[in-house]
Amino acid sequence: MTTQNTAPRLSWRERLTRFDVKAAPYALVSPYFILFSVFGLIPLGYTLYASMHQWKIGNPERTFVGLDNYTFLLTTYDRFNWSVVNTLGMFVMATVPQIVCALMVANALNKRLRRPLLWRMLILAPIVTSVIAVGVIFARIWGNEYGMVNGALELMGLEGVNWQGGRLQSWFAISSMVDWRWMGYNALIFLAAMQTIPKNLYEAATVDGASSRQQFWKITVPQLKPILIFTVFVSSVGGMTLFAEPLMFAPGAGQLGGGSNGQFQTTTMVLVDILRTHGNFGIAAAAGWLLFLVIGVVAAINFLVVNRIQGNK
């Protein structure tokens, strides 16, 4: 059905207007979709292709190897599997306390405070720093020799900890960087959602004699379920692609190896190492897809966990 058939006597101006109404929306959204396709979607498919080939930098020859790159990563290259363990460990260590803290802070910010904007800005302040700045500062806080934490421990007559030395302590220190930078941001997102909870729910609960703690767990948290799912999802993606914090945490700031035994080497660090240091496109692409799968699984598990929160709606 074209306009020409039904209304043959339209002036060119009217036709132009009709064309404009039909075509202009596509013209308006096209810059986004063109750039998104070129730099987002097409690379995605290209990665799949690359992951099934033996393909190295500077070598035009590509041989199809099927899933060999994947099996190499999963069975031969120990660092990859360990990196998944490390990334998962740091993700859990960082995310759980972060979300709990953010919820409590948001709850406090939701009260009638004087100067609410000032409080929010103070809580949000860490966002001005870059990961690199956080790395520089926190290297000093968790440093072995002159670190603040070890200094405090020694002052209390305890022995300092070698924070870079083992898995758990290095994960802990790195998680603190993530939490410091993102807790306030998440608190503000929770606060925004809390402000949409109808007040009469609380009034009714107060009449029924529920304490504020009970109201927090029985009303606030269940009502926040959608935003919790969203935040946990975003944190899963962010946490599973952790890169710069562990990079900066290594002594000398900037080793892709993630400590003497790779104890805090994340999957993205392995990926970048394969790509940049070894120039092996095929294996890096396979690592990218495996990481993508892991993120999917983690996000799904998180969804199931958060979705279990029950409330009296």
Added chain:
Amino acid sequence: MSTATAPRPTAPAPEAAKAKPPRKKRHKGHETDGVFAPTMMTRIGLGFVALLSVFPLYWMLVIASRTTSDASGFPPALLPGGNLGEHVRAVFSHPEADLLLGLRNSFIITGTVTLSVVLISTLGGFAFAKLKFRGSKILMGTVLFSMMVPLQQLGIVPLYMIMVELEWLDTLQAVILPFLVNGFGIFLMRQYCQQAVPDEIIEAARIDGASTFGIWWRIVLPALRPAMVVLGLLTFMLNWNEFLWPFMVLSDQNPTIQLAIRQASTAMFSADMSLVFTCTLISIIPIAILFVVFGRQIVHGIMEGSGK
């Protein structure tokens, strides 16, 4: 009108009506809305968290303005010293820290990306909010999907390969191009446009013979200005602090400010802590200024642009 006019909060959907009780009654009505009355514990707890948030930033200033030996002592120095000016001069002339080039590159990259994201987002946001066209639902779904899935992370392998092929490694366009659009921007502009631009105005303009592009330019853009400020600020902050992709494609000879600091902290690690902290401080200043001047807009942007 300058961009500093106080923006309305983006997209206050009806259900987003503030649950905050009226401010004037602050000290009254303790009985009826007890849950919203701050207790002593609230204030102490919040104060403690605020202290933890701000202390590392303050401490950076302390160390940047004192000598390295002060920084290494315990208990650590807690008051700023008088060496900041000297340190700033030192780091700008330090051979291991290419701060000026880093700042210049970061301004170019971040400025271009911010401009592009804001403009392209107003175009797309307007189309999705106000125009009817076939496939708009599916396309918007794609935008939402792209917000959730870390394509950039997955994409770094092929993007890096492409940059190698094009021999664009170590060029600024390699850093800029993949970041020119972002789904969050489209989403934010769509949300804001839905409530900031009444349908009647668009209809009226059409009757007057305005083209779609003309409507965008003369009606939509001015109406979206507050949201553009918010999106611009968030995009600027995010890209100023971006590390992974510049790290992939740029070398230490042509760094962004983040790469310059990493390089400085590697080169001067533990040798001169206060200089490293001075570099870090300098890198934060542009964002810190934005944060202080536009704090209200940034807080609103994050709160209103989140999820929902």
